[in-house]
Amino acid sequence: MVAVFAIFGTLSMQSMKQMGVGLAAAVLIDATIIRGVLLPAVMALLGERNWYLPKWLHRLPDLTHDESTEAVATAAAGGGGGADGGLTLPPCTEGPLVPLGNQRPSVVPVISGVRPR
Numbered sequence: 294m295v296a297v298f299a300i301f302g303t304l305s306m307q308s309m310k311q312m313g314v315g316l317a318a319a320v321l322i323d324a325t326i327i328r329g330v331l332l333p334a335v336m337a338l339l340g341e342r343n344w345y346l347p348k349w350l351h352r353l354p355d356l357t358h359d360e361s362t363e364a365v366a367t368a369a370a371g372g373g374g375g376a377d378g379g380l381t382l383p384p385c386t387e388g389p390l391v392p393l394g395n396q397r398p399s400v401v402p403v404i405s406g407v408r409p410r
Contacts (some may be wrong), residue, residue: 294316298314298316298317299317300312301314
């Protein structure tokens with residue numbers, strides 16, 4: 294982007310030169326100083342406070358990927374959709390071989406006994 298905006302600086306129109314040089318300088322400063330030096334330094338200084346979530350945003354869904362041992366044990370016992378409001382899907386079984394366009398036949402999964410037409 295710096296190179297493209299710097300090319301604008303070679304044009305004959307004064308306003309295009311100013312815009313090209315200004316945007317090239319802004320992108321260069323943003324890419325090197327801000328994102329390369331300042332942002333990592335501030336994140337290192339903030340530590341755990343870096344990931345603070347305000348109370349008014351706690352209504353967002355929890356997207357953590359860590360599984361607790363209780364959740365794994367509950368899922369293994371077959372009780373995945375308990376009081377925590379989790380979604381329990383029926384087991385997926387393999388359906389008949391169905392050709393998909395010009396491709397060779399492939400296995401289509403069947404959920405809850407619903408088969409494709």
